[in-house]
Amino acid sequence: MKKxxxxxxxxFKENPTFVQLLGMCPTLATTSSVKNGLGMGLSVTAVLMCxxxxxxxxxxxxxxKIRIAAYVIVIAGFVTIVDLLLKAFLPELSKSLGIFIPLIxxxxxxxxxxxxxxxxxxxxxxxxxxxxxxxxxTGALVIIAxxxxxxxxxxxxxxxxxxSSYQPAIMAVLPPxxxxxxxxxxxxxxxxxxxxxxxx
Amino acid sequence: MREYIxxxxxxxxxxxxxxxxxxxxxxxxSERIAAIxxxxxxxAMQDVLLGVDGVDExxxxxxxxxxxxxxxxxxxxxxxxxxxxxxxxxxxxYGGPIEIMVGVNxxxxxxxxxxxxSSGETPGLxxxxxxAEYTDKFIGKKKGVAxxxxxxxxxxxxxxTGATISSKAVGKGIKKAIEAAEEAMTIEKN
Amino acid sequence: MFKHxxxxxxxxxxxxxxxxxxxxxxxxxxxxxxxxxxxxGMGMAVTFVITISSVMTWLVSNYVLDxxxxxxxxxxxxxxxxxxxxxxxxxxxxKSIPSLYNALGIYLPLITTNCVVLGVAxxxxxxxxxxxxxxxxxxxxxxxxxxxxxxxxxxxxKLEASDVPQFLKGFPIALITAGLIAIAxxxxxxxxx
Numbered sequence: 001m002k003k004x005x006x007x008x009x010x011x012f013k014e015n016p017t018f019v020q021l022l023g024m025c026p027t028l029a030t031t032s033s034v035k036n037g038l039g040m041g042l043s044v045t046a047v048l049m050c051x052x053x054x055x056x057x058x059x060x061x062x063x064x065k066i067r068i069a070a071y072v073i074v075i076a077g078f079v080t081i082v083d084l085l086l087k088a089f090l091p092e093l094s095k096s097l098g099i100f101i102p103l104i105x106x107x108x109x110x111x112x113x114x115x116x117x118x119x120x121x122x123x124x125x126x127x128x129x130x131x132x133x134x135x136x137x138t139g140a141l142v143i144i145a146x147x148x149x150x151x152x153x154x155x156x157x158x159x160x161x162x163x164s165s166y167q168p169a170i171m172a173v174l175p176p177x178x179x180x181x182x183x184x185x186x187x188x189x190x191x192x193x194x195x196x197x198x199x200x
Numbered sequence: 201m202r203e204y205i206x207x208x209x210x211x212x213x214x215x216x217x218x219x220x221x222x223x224x225x226x227x228x229x230s231e232r233i234a235a236i237x238x239x240x241x242x243x244a245m246q247d248v249l250l251g252v253d254g255v256d257e258x259x260x261x262x263x264x265x266x267x268x269x270x271x272x273x274x275x276x277x278x279x280x281x282x283x284x285x286x287x288x289x290x291x292x293x294y295g296g297p298i299e300i301m302v303g304v305n306x307x308x309x310x311x312x313x314x315x316x317x318s319s320g321e322t323p324g325l326x327x328x329x330x331x332a333e334y335t336d337k338f339i340g341k342k343k344g345v346a347x348x349x350x351x352x353x354x355x356x357x358x359x360x361t362g363a364t365i366s367s368k369a370v371g372k373g374i375k376k377a378i379e380a381a382e383e384a385m386t387i388e389k390n
Numbered sequence: 391m392f393k394h395x396x397x398x399x400x401x402x403x404x405x406x407x408x409x410x411x412x413x414x415x416x417x418x419x420x421x422x423x424x425x426x427x428x429x430x431g432m433g434m435a436v437t438f439v440i441t442i443s444s445v446m447t448w449l450v451s452n453y454v455l456d457x458x459x460x461x462x463x464x465x466x467x468x469x470x471x472x473x474x475x476x477x478x479x480x481x482x483x484x485k486s487i488p489s490l491y492n493a494l495g496i497y498l499p500l501i502t503t504n505c506v507v508l509g510v511a512x513x514x515x516x517x518x519x520x521x522x523x524x525x526x527x528x529x530x531x532x533x534x535x536x537x538x539x540x541x542x543x544x545x546x547x548k549l550e551a552s553d554v555p556q557f558l559k560g561f562p563i564a565l566i567t568a569g570l571i572a573i574a575x576x577x578x579x580x581x582x583x
Contacts, residue, residue, distance in 0.1 A: 187566075190562065
């Protein structure tokens, strides 16, 4: 398989967040600010690449019956390493993402890639797939977080956009805003798709 | 049977390798993580005792305290104004504990408040309790200080709009801190 | 003590609803909420597993990991406990309580990757819960999830019959609906507990 095709499918065609709708918990929970969304996306990317690499490397050694258990151990191991590294080098981010870092263990995106890609493909392809899917998640989280932070707080990546007279719609950074804005973004994507089809 | 041993063995090897890697990662990061936590606590102590004249950092004494789930430590310093206390409290806010350092003087008045960790609170709402605009309102407040929704009285502070839970949690922590300092003083006298 | 635990339970079920406020367990919340029957089945299965798992993870954390200084194995051991527990519950109910198995069995495999279960186990540690608190937190988190998914399924059943614009059909309108229910839950934040 061509690497560029793997990349394209992770970023767009099979985007885990917008198309496959996997890993919804962190998608909603960590997008109240762009910084958190980006941090979460990159953490997921790191875990995805490492887990894909390891699982692809051991794919021929692990008997089929215990593969799920093996994946769980591999994924949990890498998640803990990312967790420890964040605590040591980016303590602020680690605190604001809280339990959603260890919860990457049960993020369906990672399981889905282990099962459907890494366990069947070469190591190099698997790493590229991890990178592509991870960046797909990161991009999606940053987009959602941008909407929420700009509307709900009047800032982007912490930078004030409209001056002090702007009254932010706080609801956007609160939990309900997360559901509604994500729903509207998905609706928007559908709208573009439907338009595209109508033109053809 | 042999099949089970083979399966179990493979899993054990994978688990052992994972544990080994984790132990290495833990070893590499643990000192740094501890240092970061300590540095944050020291910085917060310095912040809350900033206004006190002649605080001698070498006299820091960790005070005994009754078991309390909110108060995590009480540190006493000598200064030109007598004993001052830096109390670390962790009241539960909207999304988990908020870590706060509270400075209390020997008249049991609040002399400084520094929020170390309010990351569980909603960004832009509850997280504003960490800003000086809010925490400074507690300076000079005494035992029994309370957070109210509006019309603050003598020993009261008005909660931030839209962040009542976080505001009240901070208030509760500060109230507990004053009580803890008082307790530490009485334990010592006995 | 009793009052304290009651406050914890009410807070967990209503004020900080695990799904609608804390964003845990969104996948089954959106996936298994097409009708109220299955939603309640899923909710009950989750409550059952979460209660046992929060007790077990609490014991492991406090009596094994902490004394040995192995906190870094927490995530790994918790997920293995949960996965093993789900398997055991599945085998046990299948053999001993077939009626319960028939009611909950199909949801059990989905629970391992439900982040409410692992999330509650981790929050018990993070919030320094005592044994009683961990138990109450476990049960009430399960009920909290059940309440959210039941309410949501109720609305979605009605939604099936309504005329939704083409581009919002399916997932988008489900998310917007969830958001509206979450707004209702924001009202509980005003409770004076």
